[in-house]
Amino acid sequence: MKYVFYFMKRLYSLSGRILYFNLIGMVLISLFEGVGILLLIPLINLSGIIDVNSKSTPTISWLSAFFNDFPKTLSLFFILGAYILLIITQSFFQRKQTILNMKIQQGFIRYLREDLYKSLLQANWAFFLKKRKSDIINLMTNEIMLVSAGTSMFLQFLTSIVFTLIQLGIAFWLSPQLTLFVLLFGIAIIFFSRKFINKNNKLGKETFELSQSYIAGITDQFNGIKDIKSNMLEKSHLKWFRELSINMEENRISLVKLNTISQFVYKIVSAFLIAIFMFLSIKMLQAQPAQLMLIIVIFSRLWPRFSGIQSNLEQLGSIIPSFKALIELQNQCYESKELNEKELYLVKPIVLKDGLECRNVSFRYNLDEPTYAVQDINLQIPANRMTAFVGRSGAGKSTLIDLIMGLNHPEKGQVLIDGNILTSENLLSLRRSISYVPQDPFLFNATIRENLLIIDQNANEEQIWEALEFAAAADFVRKLPDGLDTLIGDRGIRLSGGERQRLVLARAILRKPSILVLDEATSALDTENESKIQEAIERLKGTMTIIVIAHRLSTIRNADQVIVLDQGEIIQQGQFNQLASEKRGVFSSLLRKQIGISV
């Protein structure tokens, strides 16, 4: 329950006084309902079926006595008029309260979503290295809805408690013994339903895990749909999907079975209870008709409330795992927070003057394992020059670039920007001055123009075309039927690999960064475009610091310095031709392996 209270506290801090208004509304509505019970008494008396004036029911006889002084027809009009007025007022408040409840609930969902999304965006790279993306998507979609439904269920639960308490008060005033009896049994039943709540909680955990596997599975599969289609893997995926669907179906049915069995037991126990009580009242206690009427009214009003509370508790039990998972994710985000929202708007890019430096930098992904991804790295990346990193797969190139960009932080040693140690103070300025083109560039399912403007919303037509020209992308964009306004599909699926890369390169340039990081950005380019880009990089060389991770060694022929990494260490460093001439070095062996490269 502590998880539910956590969200209730947040709901209170968000809604504040409105929550009180809501509660007052609930009290008013239940008061009207309570008065409705009271009105039944003179009505019964007037009908002449039952005499309520007997001495045995002193608490209620005054009400009937009050109407005895009026003519019968007038009283009837009065009572029925009061009844209509009561219903109108109650319905009016009920409507207001429903709208208020919805506003509170929707406001809370929006707040939860925004807060979680913001925390996620503010978390550092290490957080995303540890987290599975699909788990985050699951929490942002399914679980957050469950949590908000759970919170409103808790509000409903509170409403039920308020309703019940007020009706109990009225019932107690009418007949204390009877009410105590109902109350005792109600509490006993809620106490016994603890077992059901725990079982619901267990099934809820299962629901959460299944939903996580489902989202993870379908995300992975549709990301790899080309593999599935081309290797004809449909059969095994279909089998996985069917099995998971069956498990999900069984889980939902088990939940309903559990809930209905508890309701079933509850109803049977209530029926026995009411029967026993009626029997005792009629045979042993010789209850008066008016008392019997009250017994029926109280039972029919109060008993469903207990049932509502019990079923609310059970349902809450099944949602607790979602509450817990959301709190855990939020806490992990807070622990990994690397920036504030304010900083996002205030941060200014730096203009690199001298360059970047790594001093004795070492880094491990897993502190429990002895192997370092990069170790004892000492290097200078001079400003406005081109530095290329090469090495076999797994040599540590991407890891080192991530450290230089401040995505990961060195376990030992330091990264320096113009002689200043990279800390949380200057990290964002550094990032703001970098344009990064990843191996697998990301494009949105939007137009080319929208994809470009993401990086600089104020860029004009001329700047856009300039960037496209630079990246050798202008020609293909011009040929598209809608030019810059062409829709490029999911992740740019309607473009070729090379076109995608050139577009992302154009986007990177549009920002006019101080540091341009290209992670194998030319791997999907044909020779003609590659040489165009090489020329463009040549032109840029004096104006920005260019860092390239290259597999195609021909693209870095004109780099100012080439750094060769192997097993996380720098093993060679120098100019292209100088390294190529070291015949025994890893670099010349890499060169030899690349067919068509002449040294």
Ligand SMILES: Nc1ncnc2c1ncn2[C@@H]1O[C@H](COP(=O)(O)OP(=O)(O)OP(=O)(O)O)[C@@H](O)[C@H]1O
């Ligand atoms: N997220 C990670 N968690 C754990 N280990 C990792 C992670 N990323 C990389 N590594 C390990 O760190 C080492 C360096 O990897 P890195 O990706 O930096 O190499 P790389 O030279 O960029 O390789 P490639 O050219 O294939 O991209 C490898 O041994 C790799 O297995």
